[in-house]
Amino acid sequence: MTQALPKVVSFEEFVNWKPSNGCYELHNGVIVEMSQPLGDHEDIVGFLVEKLVTEYTRLNLPYRIPKTALIKPLESETAYSPDILLLNRPNLATEPRWKNQATVSYAESIPLVVEVVSTNWRDDYLNKAGDYEKMGVPEYWIVDYLGLGGRRFIGNPKQPTISIYQLVEGEYQVSQFRESDRILSLTFPELNLTAQEIFNAGLPSS
Template sequence: MTQALTKQVTFDEFIAWYPESSDRHYELHDGVIVEMPKSTGKHSEIAGFINGSLFIEITRLSIPCFIPKECVIKSINTDSGYEPDVIVLDRQAIMDEPRWKKESIITRGSSVKLVVEVVSTNWSDDYALKLEDYESLGIPEYWIVNYLGLGGRRFIGNPKQPTISIYQLIEGEYQVRQFRENDLIQSPAFPELNLTAEQIFRAGEVA
């Protein structure tokens, strides 16, 4: 079993340490290696459903983007690195990424069309740490898919309920719109996406 380092490390030390063959996932949060919670079946189904839905749109409309199996987003402000649940990359912009071909590392927000985090028990990271870093990096669109209604009311409203928060970068700052129940998702990157919040929350369920 791979042991996480307990000392503060740099991003490059984290990448050098990261085990190549492991069924566990790790992120670097302000210099601290964090073992990510094991995904539940529902979490995995929702992430897979979003991945598949976006892939269909990319294919249908011949959008010059792709969805990698995995990658690490490097923060520009701190020693942090994240593995999002879903990420859509720009095929043209990725050519200018200095660490993509050899390491699957994203260092520029312009390479990203959309990033998605499906909320787990560590929900505060999605609404605080990652949101701030994705905004600073210049990632134009960020989804937080909170299918269990976890977290503070300031993030998902009152009463708390399953909510999809879509953050759009406008003049360097994120502006948020929230979607619940039968609200039709409105994605700047995929304006023709025909999905409701409830369809995403119910991914994998038998009708």
């Protein structure tokens, strides 16, 4: 579980306080310490990073995936540290907090965000989806490899699911992928991955 620290702080106070070790986010002024991820979680993140880097390099796109950059919605004292943040490097010149705080706020800088679900699944499905939609982030993946999300999000019975939210006329529309379904991404339409390959982090099914 995540551990919330009770004092309400501003974004500036948060980034000045944030230690280099550990993972912390700011949720409406409250500092939240994220739990240590499981090994499978990290394996999936690493696998997806490899695949996305390979794809944008092949296509000669001006993207990069940073290690610890933050996303800050403009209208709240919130800062997210996503599992994977795809940056559009040419737009970083317009980001006032990029040089000194490694933080982005404009949708034009963020083609794609990926969260791999841990125990704090409500943050991914509720808070982050809502904030990214409001910001105008064009594509947001929720990789729920353990099927932890609420039944209203991934169905009943629960099962491992990848939910891809894509912005259509200012609102997210979601498509879901399971087992041998091939992922359909607007950002990377030629990406050839199935949901199960992602859940297995590229290893053959046992």
